[in-house]
Amino acid sequence: MPRPNILLISTDQQRFDMVGAYGNPAVSTPNLDRLAGQGVLFENCYVQNPVCAPSRASLMTGRYVSAHGLHANGVDLAGHEELFSRRLADAGYDCGLVGKLHLGACSDGRDEPRLDDGFRVFRWAHDPYPGSPDNAYHLWLQDHHPDLYTTALHERGLFDSMPTEAHYSHWIGEETIDFLRSSRLRDKPFFFVANFFDPHHGFGAPEEYLRRYDDVELPPIVTRDGELDSKPPIQAEASKESYGGHAPGYTSYTDEALRDVRKAYYAMVSLVDDEVGRILGALEDEGLADNTIVVFTSDHGEMLGDHQLMLKGPFMYECAVRVPLIIRWPGVAAPGERRSELVQWVDLAPTFVQAAGLPIPPTSQGAGLERLIRGGDPDWRDWAMCQYRDSGHPYDPPVHVTMLRHDRWKLVVHHGPPATARASSGELYDLEADPDELTNLWDDPTSRATRSALQGKLIDVLVATEDRSNPRLAPW
Numbered sequence: 001m002p003r004p005n006i007l008l009i010s011t012d013q014q015r016f017d018m019v020g021a022y023g024n025p026a027v028s029t030p031n032l033d034r035l036a037g038q039g040v041l042f043e044n045c046y047v048q049n050p051v052c053a054p055s056r057a058s059l060m061t062g063r064y065v066s067a068h069g070l071h072a073n074g075v076d077l078a079g080h081e082e083l084f085s086r087r088l089a090d091a092g093y094d095c096g097l098v099g100k101l102h103l104g105a106c107s108d109g110r111d112e113p114r115l116d117d118g119f120r121v122f123r124w125a126h127d128p129y130p131g132s133p134d135n136a137y138h139l140w141l142q143d144h145h146p147d148l149y150t151t152a153l154h155e156r157g158l159f160d161s162m163p164t165e166a167h168y169s170h171w172i173g174e175e176t177i178d179f180l181r182s183s184r185l186r187d188k189p190f191f192f193v194a195n196f197f198d199p200h201h202g203f204g205a206p207e208e209y210l211r212r213y214d215d216v217e218l219p220p221i222v223t224r225d226g227e228l229d230s231k232p233p234i235q236a237e238a239s240k241e242s243y244g245g246h247a248p249g250y251t252s253y254t255d256e257a258l259r260d261v262r263k264a265y266y267a268m269v270s271l272v273d274d275e276v277g278r279i280l281g282a283l284e285d286e287g288l289a290d291n292t293i294v295v296f297t298s299d300h301g302e303m304l305g306d307h308q309l310m311l312k313g314p315f316m317y318e319c320a321v322r323v324p325l326i327i328r329w330p331g332v333a334a335p336g337e338r339r340s341e342l343v344q345w346v347d348l349a350p351t352f353v354q355a356a357g358l359p360i361p362p363t364s365q366g367a368g369l370e371r372l373i374r375g376g377d378p379d380w381r382d383w384a385m386c387q388y389r390d391s392g393h394p395y396d397p398p399v400h401v402t403m404l405r406h407d408r409w410k411l412v413v414h415h416g417p418p419a420t421a422r423a424s425s426g427e428l429y430d431l432e433a434d435p436d437e438l439t440n441l442w443d444d445p446t447s448r449a450t451r452s453a454l455q456g457k458l459i460d461v462l463v464a465t466e467d468r469s470n471p472r473l474a475p476w
Contacts, residue, residue: 004329005292006088006191006352007176007283010059011272012052012100012200013312014298016045016322018269026218028270031277032296032326039294039328040337040373046384046405047300047345050312050320051392053102055299055345060084060103062349062364064387067467071389076104076113082363084349085191089118091358094185096121098136098175099195106132121183123175127197128159128168137171160204160264164271167206169198173275177282191352194279198268199302201247201311203260205267212270213263221258222306222319222436230440232414232425234314234399235307242311244393250308258305265304290330293355295348298323307437313392316403316412316427317437321386329355333373341372342384342405363469382406385461390420397421404458408432411454428454 016022020029021036022043048058049065057063057070060083070077083103089095095118106112106126111134114122125137130153141149145166152158164170176194184190198205228236240249253261276296283289301320303309312320325343327333346366353360354368371377384405390398399422400415408431416424428441428451441447 002291003093003189003356005189005288006093006355007279007292007294008191008193008348008352009196009276009279009294009296010193011196011198011269011298013300013302014199014269014272014324015301015304015319016324017319018199018266019324019326021326022324024219026216027266028212029273031273031280032324035276035280035294035296035328036326037336039326039333039335040339042325042327042343043338043340044384044405045297045323045325045343045345046321046386047323048386049388049391050300050315050386051388052100052299053104054387054389054391056102057081059299059345059348062346062360062366063467064346064365064385064465065389065391066387066462067365067465070103072391072394073102074105074107077115079115081115082361083115083117084353084364085193086116086118087353087358087361088191088356089120091356092188093118093356094121094188094190095119095192096123096179096184096190097193097195098123098125098179099172099193100124100126100197101195102126109133120185121179121192125168125171125197127200128162129156136175137168140171140175141166157202157204160202161206164206164208167271169196169268169271169275172196173278176279180279180282180286180288189356191356196272196275198272199265201261201302203264203268205264205271209267209271210263213266216266218259218262218266221304222438223308224438227438228308230443231307231427234395234414234422235309238313238315239308242309243313244395246393247311250303250305250310253305253310261310262304265302292330293352294328296324296326297345297348299345314388314390314395314399314401314414316386316388316401316410318431318435321403327369327373329370329373332370334375337373339372341377341380342382343369343372344384362471363467365465365467383457383461385458385465402458402462404454404461406454406457409450409454410437411451411458413455413458426451 021033047055049055104113123136350360350368386403388401410429412427414425426442
């Protein structure tokens with residue numbers, strides 16, 4: 001059997017519950033639902049950070065944030081960190097990428113510094129907005145839709161609501177299909193990454209997709225009156241101003257404006273779903289489907305008004321750190337299988353490396369998912385960890401948060417001195433009794449023993465995830 005091709009499709013800022021197969025009847029995702037029916041759906045996949053760059057660095061290195069060191073947006077991943085795509089390329093895979101990568105600083109029009117990534121095809125575009133002259137989407141838009149490009153340059157928001165045929169998400173689909181049909185090296189297996197920018201804010205979509213949700217009743221926002229009174233103070237602060245004061249907070253939105261934002265978010269998801277359908281169709285047409293692992297996932301979630309919060313940041317709610325993960329692996333994944341184990345983004349790199357017949361590198365901290373996909377792994381870890389280190393727009397004083405998910409519990413430690421001048425606080429949720437995370441048990445006297453045990457477990461996890469890959473050469 002030839003080595004399998006690998007197609008990784010990732011969105012940006014898509015909550016786990018924004019796929020119909022995860023139980024949300026309001027969102028229209030027939031192609032992703034069909035993919036889930038053909039493969040395995042992981043019900044509990046956690047990212048390693050609730051903002052883009054640190055999370056993506058964990059994906060590409062298979063390492064936790066505290067190990068790879070890209071602790072915040074605007075930080076460059078160190079040049080010595082090995083990307084799994086480089087390992088695949090060295091093993092003979094034809095590697096390509098279209099869209100976002102975000103392993104380094106790339107604001108204010110600068111190019112993201114490129115690492116030794118192994119991508120022969122590299123059609124990089126950090127986002128759809130005016131910025132780097134090397135933004136491949138802009139070069140395509142200038143060539144194919146020059147009038148739209150010129151108009152949008154004067155009004156940034158138009159990039160979000162471009163007609164479908166000119167939209168960034170459609171471009172991702174076009175470039176991926178071009179690789180599958182034309183530009184791949186046919187004498188090699190391929191690894192290709194289609195990195196969509198949507199459903200990231202700024203909350204716009206082509207008119208035809210917005211209209212799809214005109215008569216759809218969206219689920220209510222998850223909150224209750226006075227909810228934030230028992231939560232760490234940073235949440236009430238962020239409810240007034242998101243991104244450390246750089247974006248409107250939940251309290252700034254009228255009911256109508258919030259409905260419009262949520263409608264646009266759903267519309268963006270459906271646009272991506274249609275493009276996924278086109279990509280999967282091309283895979284079939286080229287006779288590649290039977291030997292291609294297809295993975296769909298996202299780098300983190302979006303608050304979308306839940307818990308009186310918007311966007312992302314120092315939040316560890318399920319809608320912020322739990323993401324979709326669907327894997328169709330012909331001959332390995334049983335169609336329609338669902339797995340409830342706690343899996344993480346650090347597990348994807350070793351999964352791909354092992355699928356290519358390669359050993360997992362000693363620096364990798366994740367575990368390959370193949371045994372789980374084949375039916376179970378009795379030795380699978382019983383925890384997941386997420387680390388926020390003032391990772392989004394910086395706060396003053398800085399905000400440092402660590403989450404541990406274990407069994408039915410979620411512990412969220414908001415660190416205090418000496419890590420930051422902020423007072424220490426925290427969150428504790430019983431996800432079995434309170435799946436919406438509305439009741440914070442951190443200060444509940446009856447939960448004191450549980451909190452203490454989980455804090456001890458977190459210390460053990462932090463020790464277990466220290467980077468000890470540097471080989472020991474002798475006893476002393």
